[in-house]
Amino acid sequence: MVRGFGWAAAFPDEVWEHVFSFLAADADRNAVALVCRAWHRIERRSRRRVFVGNCYAVAPAAAVRRFPEVRAAAIKGKPHFADFNLVPTDWGGGAEAWVEAMAEGWPHLEELRLKRMVVSDDCLELIARSFKNFGVLSLVSCDGFSTAGLAAIAANCRNLRELDLHENEVEDNCLNWISHFPESFTSLVSLNIACLEGDVNTSVLECLISRCPNLRTLRLNHAMPLEKLVSLLQRAPQLMDLGTSKFSADHHPELFFKLESTFAGFKHLKSLSGIWEAGPAYLPAIYSVCESLTSLNLCYATIQSPELFKLVSRCKNLQRLWVMDLIEDNGLIAVAASCKLLQELRVFPSDPYGVAPPISLTEHGLVAISAGCLMLHSVLYFCRQMTNAALLTIANNRPNLTCFRLCIIEPHTPDYISQEPLDAGFSAIVESCKDLRRLSLSGLLTDRVFKSIGASANRLEMLSVAFAGDSDAGLHYILSGCKNLRKLEIRDCPFGDKALLDNASKLETMRSLWMSSCSVTLGACRQLALKMPRLNVEVIDERRGRPLESWPDDFPVEKLYIYRTVAGPRSDTPPCVWTV
């Protein structure tokens, strides 16, 4: 490399800093840092945002040392499959190490976003005390803390703008945590407490809302009764994003009228969610805001089809729709006709474990959406039947798909008309959708589909596979292809040692690989770990008590998590996890 471009030295550092400030993407900033020492130095001192996709990929102290002026950090912990109970609860992902290092090295930190991490109340207290200008706390799918921890945040973070609690398991031991926001506190812009189970003191909340004129997002939990919700909402007509509480009550015309006029008062509402336990009586109160909504999340609303259909078809400007399969094919056909700006659709199962669903949601609904919604690029769809023909149609209709996650509820389900595997259908998806970044497979699939994916899915970054494939060849196709693959998660597939070892170096180009209930042996893990010192090869086994060293090479590995790291083996592994 050319040593220190002479012309680089002609400009003061501040000029380069200013130039670099136009680079938002981490990848670009990383590239800049490799050009010369001067740029490396300037870039690292001016980096303000850090994203750590795997909290164990780098030591907290190292990250803090390298980028001393960070103002916003986002960190992720557990593997994605932790969402589905596949990862032991004590696996790790604790936030303490990171919070302690940040408290020490980033006193000016303003934003912290943690996902799938174990966050204790002590952590929250440390956060509350350590960062004078703390403004944004976002906890997504975390656990380990209680409302007492939230009270500490409320009491101490004088400039808090955003408190976003999304789908966390929070223990409710401090009933009045909201009252810990001091009277002088007025900076709140966004409050999301939808995941809290306890009752929230409505009058305290009303006071809080009344004195925060910049409040734009308010997502409540389901515990608040409808009458109280109405009086609360009347204090915040400027809301842009609302998550309601329970949307049912005994029918009182007066309450309905109040609710209706409250909603009519929302001139800026773009996003609506919550609507727990919605009864048909109160839904029409929402109609006045439908036209302006760009995002509608009904995935917890067990509304039946006619009311659901009436509601959604009024939302002509919808860009994002999350809904239960109670919408049925007819409902989706109506959406396809009304919601021409739709970009993202997620359809969740109302009864994932039932066997004879009365729900008439099939491949037809998704095909209709793919035909009618030209801007559709992101799909999550739970259903019980699919055909290759439908997938082909979807692929041809929507080559602009970037995220396609299909979950056919019963494993190994073939094309229900031809009884063939769904290889052809998914192959069509990856061949047609050149910008596909995320893909989840399901149904009956052979190695053939992996051949197509390996060959065609050049932009694919995340792939989820379950109950698929015939042999190691399947895994080999993926690992030897898919140039941009970052995260691969596999369960219950007959993939084994050979594909893993033959593609060992690929693993260092990826963030992580999860394999559970596959055919990998301990011997292969040992070989892999030896060959690739910058991978942590974690074997997870909750059954045995004996230490890893005593097991033979042919011991079948139940769960395997491999990730690249510059921090070496971690020191906080629980008894059921061994770093090979």
Place this chain on the structure above:
Amino acid sequence: MSTTETGCSSTEPEVTGGLGYAETELTLGLPGAGGSRPSETDRKRGFAEAVGLNLEAASRGEHCGARSSDSSDGPVSGAVKPSAAKAQVVGWPPVRSFRRNALRSCTYVKVAVDGAPYLRKVDLEAHGGYEQLLAALEEMFSCFTVRHYPDERRLVDPVNGTEYVPTYEDKDGDWMLVGDVPWKMFVASCKRLRLMKSSDAINLATRMPQECSNK
């Protein structure tokens, strides 16, 4: 919660129609969704019917006594078995735990103790029967120990010997003694729990015939 999903309800004789016990269940409509608990949509949709069914079932209480042996499910979270042969696969379909919990969150009830300033919450569905629930309450309010009487259980504060009787408020707003009705019916109708000093509990609703109390 996670690994216990597999197979612990495999010995249950219920499920698709025709069984007397199924009739006292609050499930309606979805065949095969009998499992350990009514499915979420049934509970939501059938709310109005549920109250009516409750009354009906109460009068057929004797039937459930014979079947009370199958009420002791493990802490199953939604592991409804579609048929006797199929085991529930852990983590499939990939529905997030939070979502599964949220959709059945109506079984969380508040627990109040006379004289204590704090409330706790307990998920009724996480317990297979009255024994487990009482054990959980015992743990939650760790000052208490369970004392067994021939026909009911009480919690005792060992410090002063005060006895507490677990009571609950049902959907009709009546306060009843815990343990009177079949477990499933209790889970479905209980709105909140109160550990009442036994001296205050004397006037509670009369109890059902003894065959209905579960283990």
